[in-house]
Amino acid sequence: MSGLFRGRTWWKRSELKKSYDVVIIGGGGHGMGTAYYLAKNFGITNVAVLEKNYIGAGGTGRNTTIIRSNYRTPEGIRFYERSMELFRGLSQELDINMMLSKLGHFTLAHTDSSVRVQRERGETNRLLGVDSKLIGREEIADLCPELNMSMDVAYPIQAALYHPPGSVLRHDAVVWGYATGAYHKGVHIHQGVEVTGIRKDASGKCIGVDTSEGPIDAGVVVSAVAGWTTQVCDMAGVRTPITNHPLQAFVTEPVKPMLHKILVSANLHVYVSQTDRGEFLIGSEIEPYTTYNLRSTFSFVQHSVANALDLVPQLARLKMMRQWTGYCDMTPDYSPIMGETGVENFYLDAGWGTWGFKATAVCGETMAQMAATGKTPELIAPFRLSRFADEQMVPEKAAASVSH
Amino acid sequence: MSHFYIRCPNCGPRACSEFSYNGEVRPLADPAASEAAEIDRLWLRRNANGLQRERWFHAAGCRRFVTITRDTRTNIIVAQPGEPAGDVATHA
Incomplete structure (x- = not known):
């Protein structure tokens, strides 16, 4: 004791x-x-x-905090899949609770070309033994009822690459x-x-x-x-x-568990997940110019909130808690x-x-x-x-x- | 996007979000250069932490290319289009 x-x-x-x-x-x-x-x-x-x-x-x-292995090239898939294998045993091995939550990962496709890319990824993934496949609107709505499947938005969801092992951890x-x-x-x-x-x-x-x-x-x-x-x-x-680009993210106040999947939208340039603490974690794409400045910006919030609300309109009344920026050494x-x-x-x-x-x-x-x-x-x-x-x-x- | 203004010679001071970033200034192709030198020119970057000479394209405006000097630590533009570049290292 x-x-x-x-x-x-x-x-x-x-x-x-x-x-x-x-x-x-x-x-x-x-x-x-x-x-x-x-x-x-x-x-x-x-x-x-x-x-x-x-x-x-x-x-x-x-x-x-997202981990997944649904990459596009065989080289990439093998590499990230090995990482997933190691992550799964890491809490035990290092005796620290990493709170790995296997939520499942959606890469949403809103355009024809995006659907084609996701299909290609799904096929390559399965050839290499990674659980990943292209699913249609009905299955998306079934697996993730929180998603806005409306056709009355600029980019309605057409399909998604579904990767059940996709997880988040601390x-x-x-x-x-x-x-x-x-x-x-x-x-x-x-x-x-x-x-x-x-x-x-x-x-x-x-x-x-x-x-x-x-x-x-x-x-x-x-x-x-x-x-x-x-x-x-x-x-x-x-x-x-390598060039250095800034990438920003923010979290909302915590609420009860509501969203049980990790959402990424290729066309809306946004990703949304709910953390174990209940906060909604929302990220965006990198900014196009290089910088070593870590200042967060309002225009980022403006555009990622707009896109996140297109996907999950229920988030509209949440308060934003904090915002931060990191460097991305892009290749x-x-x-x-x-x-x-x-x-x-x-x-x-x-x-x-x-x-x-x-x-x-x-x-x-x-x-x-x-x-x-x-x-x-x-x-x-x-x-x-x-x-x-x-x-x-x-x-x-x-x-x-x-x-x- | 961070907020700074680029003084377009045609349109005046405009938000940087109207422009698309075209990267650090790089040498022009030299037909006499060796293959190794050409590969370096194509791929390698200075990625300066400090003053950088760089190109922007007024994509949502007059569609003119401009060259500026920006401090990448602060995002402050120290030489607007047409102004002297200042003491900036480039590979060009």
Whole structure:
């Protein structure tokens, strides 16, 4: 009984050493996941995670917590499906309740071309064993009676890609779970330590980092900094096609459970879900211009509220509680950039745009393998940085973004 | 969309939501360039955290392209169309 109320040690401040086997830049879900799987799968515990802010300050704490694997390309589907597998066992494994709720995910199609894309996704999904199919208006109304199926709106719902395993979970619990797991296996977590340079030897090999607390030697450096990828890559002399765009979201006041599906509308550029606390979480598409400014805007609220009300008019009288913005490090093909960079021992986990949270678990696993073995895992090989030069893009715009 | 005004040479100061973003200024194609240089030109971006020279298209107006300098940290435009670009690094 006393165990029920025992205090839990999350992570503590460690002394910053002069040298580590692996230095991970970025203490978000991806960085912490990488540290955890390095310790768990490879027994490598001489690892430091350097975070210039606090744990989970970036995209990890700003996303809309949806996980799903109904992507468009076989490369994407396999990758995100592995993440789903890992997420399902994570609460047990890390002993923290991530409150994974398997709600089911609708990608609504309001135009002929959108129906065609959703059908293609559904077929590719099923070929690869992912539960996902195109359903018509009757089935939509049956599964989700809260949806406005009226024909008297600008874009009536025509069909939907239905993905029953689509879930939401507590994003903070994911990064805290990984951080705690990694810490108790011996990983050092350093908050408030900013990387100011990537150190290379005469042959151009990466040998460590310069930080606000002094230089650190490292056998391998992994950059998992999403919105700050350009800045870290500039230090290493690596160039990428990434551009930073803002993405905003907001939540309403909490009400009783009412909406039991995750709704995404490709044509209305909006997604709506109800959290376990009862708040309606509404997000939108990225804004078209690049910025490093995190100010939220009224025009976003205006347009996403209008579109959300087209889908679920019952929300009209809810009050909005808070609004926030995050960085999206967008890539031209809407797939991530992972693995080798051309600089030996400097690996990249970047290009997470609007699809980073659902990949947290598989990124941790594959980047740990990359850092431990120096070989590119098969799952992330299609996402290599050199794919742009080789014209081997992995086109996921239709599945990774709201705007298509 | 964040709110700032772009001074269109034809239409005067207009909300940025009337324009579509055309990206950072990039070098023009050089027929003599190597394939590697051309690939870099096509794909790689500076993604500046600070002053950036960039192109906008007045899509919901006179449909003219304009070039401005914007501080991406604040979204303040420091050089409106036609004004001197200022001390901005570009690959162009």
